[in-house]
Amino acid sequence: MASTFVRDIRACLRFYSRLPVPLGDDGHAMPDFARVSWAAPFAGGVIGAIGAGVVLIGVFLHLPSLVVAACAVGALTLATGGLHEDGLADLADGFGGGATREQKLAIMRDSRLGAYGALALCLSLLLRVVAVAATLDRSALLAAFAIVSASALSRAVGLIPMIALLPARIDGAGASAPTPSSSAMRRALLIGSIIALAPWLFGATLAQTVVAQIAAMTATLAVTKLAQRQIGGYTGDVLGASQQAAEIALVVAISAA
Structure with missing residues (x-):
């Protein structure tokens, strides 16, 4: 069981990040989400710990809150290679620039960044940096663990479109990923919520913490509903945007005084 536990977390880390995770015998780019999706929040927590570490180092160096927050969010983006940010930008370009379902999907597949995508990226980065900085002004540990929490829970709830929707196209990353099993998804949501x-534990009230979790879930459901209306299903970009929406919602909710 211990070897399976480590292998599943390693598979999720290898997919979600650019960290030098050993491939092992089961190495492949797309993890078997039907089996390993329960480990997504653990992988997210590891990624979030990188941003949390940057926060603590920045505070030790007496850097301004905004500088520390920008470095922490930058570290998260570097650790993932901008995987989820890319999905958010593509979704914004497709949904904003396409008139028909086919046009939206075509634009989302185009690797070029458009105006809607650029605006979405700027807003995403700005919201996270300002929210982390505002939380940092209250407590360094609260800001650090808000990042870890957002990174972990968002990886769990970010898979919800795979459960609620069908793939919007027959090819692509979204269609090729196995759908998480109901048991694995329940475990992921439970682990992410914990x-x-x-x-x-580090300064937020229980009510605020629960509201932050609800906000993350609501943001993901909103992206899921939007994808259903716009393209009739999910793609890899929808999953990336779903994760980003949940992460933003949680850190913003925790930043509220």
């Missing part, structure tokens, strides 16, 4: 209780 990790996301961390802010309660």
